[in-house]
Amino acid sequence: MAHIIFVGGDSRQERTARQLARKGALEGLDVVFYHPNWAPNWGKLLEAVKRQLGPASFLVISRDVPTELGHALRQLARVRRVPWRGVKARGQAGVLRALQEASREAQ
Numbered sequence: 490m491a492h493i494i495f496v497g498g499d500s501r502q503e504r505t506a507r508q509l510a511r512k513g514a515l516e517g518l519d520v521v522f523y524h525p526n527w528a529p530n531w532g533k534l535l536e537a538v539k540r541q542l543g544p545a546s547f548l549v550i551s552r553d554v555p556t557e558l559g560h561a562l563r564q565l566a567r568v569r570r571v572p573w574r575g576v577k578a579r580g581q582a583g584v585l586r587a588l589q590e591a592s593r594e595a596q
Contacts, residue, residue, distance in 0.1 A: 491595030493520040493588055494541050496534075496562060497551020497578070499527060505581050514585050518592055531558045539565060547595040548573035549587055 495506075506522045509515050521541055525531050535558065542548070548566045550559055550573060559575075566573040572595065578587040 490517075490519050490545075491547045491592055492541070492543060492545050493518060493547050493549060493591050493595070494523070494538055495520055495549045495551070495584070495588065496523045496525065496538060496558075497549075497553045497576075498524045499553070500524070502551070502553065502579075502584070505584055509581055509585055512581075514581070515588070518588055520588055525554055525558055527555060529555070531555065531561075534558070535561055535565070538562065542566075542569050542571050545595075546571045547591045549578075549591050550575050551587075552577050553579075 503524045523534055523538060525534050548562065548571055550562050552575060563573060574591060576587040578584045
């Protein structure tokens with residue numbers, strides 16, 4: 490099973506992630522969410538993602554991230570040779586679909 494790291498969004502996407510977990514929709518998915526909330530100081534978030542990335546990881550980057558953070562995440566994925574994909578995931582259905590597709594791609 491792939492370890493999926495989802496980065497993107499603000500408090501709305503954070504609420505979406507909690508709702509998906511409460512519904513049990515994330516069963517069978519090993520996923521960690523990071524929501525940068527459009528904060529300009531995202532160095533700590535990038536460090537946390539670095540610690541999470543391993544050989545069985547897959548990085549999902551929402552288009553709802555600051556531009557420079559997205560660039561840094563893509564660069565990190567390339568350096569670590571971790572597959573990644575960018576998504577326009579909004580709402581529960583969009584986020585869940587992005588995670589399921591990432592899980593399939595990682596296998």
